[in-house]
Amino acid sequence: MSIQRLSYLGFEVSDVAAWRAFAATRLGVMEASAGENMARFRIDSRAWRLTVEKGPADDLSFSGYEVDSEDALAAVKKRLEAHGVAVTVEGPDLVADRGVLGLVSCRDPAGNRVEIFYGATEMFEVPFASPIGVSGFLTGDQGLGHYVLNVPDTAAALDFYIRGLGFHLSDVIDWKLNDEVTVRLSFLHCNGRHHTLALLSAPGGKTVHHFMLELNQLDDVGLALDKFEGDGAIVATLGRHTNDHMVSFYGATPSGFAVEYGWGARAVPPGWSVVRYDSISIWGHRFVGLG
DSSP: OOOOEEEEEEEEESOHHHHHHHIIIIIOOEEEEEOSSEEEEESSSBSOSEEEEEOSOOEEEEEEEEOSSHHHHHHHHHHHHHTTOOOEEOOHHHHHHHTOSEEEEEEOTTOOEEEEEEOOOBOTTSOOOOTTOOOOBOOGGGOSOEEEEEOSOHHHHHIIIIIITOOEEEEEEEEEOSSSOEEEEEEEESSSBSOSEEEEOOSSSOSEEEEEEEBSSHHHHHHHHHHHHHHTOEEEEEEEETTTOOEEEEEEOTTSSEEEEEEOOOBOOTTOOOEEESOSEEEEOOBOSOO
16 A cells, blocks of 8 residues: 555745735635644645745645555555654644544655645535635645655655655656756656656755646636746746646745646556656746746
8 A cells, every 4th residue: 555645735934924925816725724823725625735834944844645544544654664664653633733534654764754644624615715716726636736855865765755655756857957967856656646746866955846736727827927927936937847748837935945836737647657858848947046
């Protein structure tokens, strides 16, 4: 048994108020709950998908992966422990806070907190409504979206996520940052989404390079692009990726890492073959910020 999908992400941020405004007016997500030191956001029928909590890191705090049942959770725990990973069964306080039925946690080789759970809370009685009229986000069996981690040891991270959590390698891109530096990105899937997680090892930077939200309509991406351009907050221009074929742009978040806002990615079909690429994009994605 392995994890089924990415369900939620948590970030530690220095300015919760800035994130609340950014999430509503730029990402078009729905605020689920908020206070001076934290806020949670919805993008679909789930009670929450993104959370920010006040702290100095301005970086990833945890990721939350979903399995389909209590038995599946026990099987993933057993798989991780067989792989030499220490797993904690979380108590009722955190289970209640996350709004799930059961939850375990561990650390990846880079020290990133990983949560695995079953039984998330659905809120069909309070339909998702974007504060700026976004048509909707692609989630369902593909989960929240994806994120990219900068890790000190890619081989160790790949071993944990593939052999421990059950991810599969989709493909790799050898990304030429400049004449002297080329970085390999490894893209991993756990369902039909081309990649739920990507790993790289690059000098400096934050643990999270970016997270991605996929929209249901291309116009949603274009309207957001206009707003980010108006703010002078474009990290990479509109483009289309070589591997997942997503049309997207990258914008700056209030915490200094990026968010990818995209549409139209291809799915991973049965019988997928691993390949490699020399370029990150077919066209566009001209890098203009966030080193």
